[in-house]
Amino acid sequence: VRIDKVGKYIQEKFAHTYYHEIGLGIDFTARDLQKTCIEEGNPWEIAKAFDGSAIISQFINKEEFTDLNNINFHLNLNGNTVQSGNSGEMLFSIDQIISYASQFFTLKTGDIIFTGTPKGVGKVAINDLLEGWIEDRRMLNFRVK
DSSP states (O other), X not given: OEEOSOBSSOOGGGGGGGEEEEOOEEEOOOHHHHHHHHHTTOOOGGGTSSTTOEEEOOOEEGXXXXXXXXXXXXXXXXXXXXXXXXXXXXXXXXXXXXXXXXXXXXXXXXXXXXXXOOSOOOOOOTTOEXXXXXXXXXXXXXXXX
């Protein structure tokens, strides 16, 4: 979800006015770094915030969807579907997430909120081909470097 206006303490009933586009993203985790950080008792931010760790697609106007709570999406790894989900399976709706997050920090124009990950998280290797889809629209298409 890409935020398109500044907001703080946003009521859930108004959250839908703070975004007009959704996209698809992958937030990678360097599990080897994460494990080392955990073992050493260190924060593991470096395992989540390294260069190229968040791949983000183009965005689609939310008006193109009949129901934001019924959007299918999936991720293919080398042609095989490894993750699939539906926005209706999210624990919290986009509006709930925006409202909740805005209680702790100001949302600003251009902020991006990742809303969650379906089951199927796994390893990738150099040269793997990843393709991410929202419904029948390919949103991501890249090889791991």
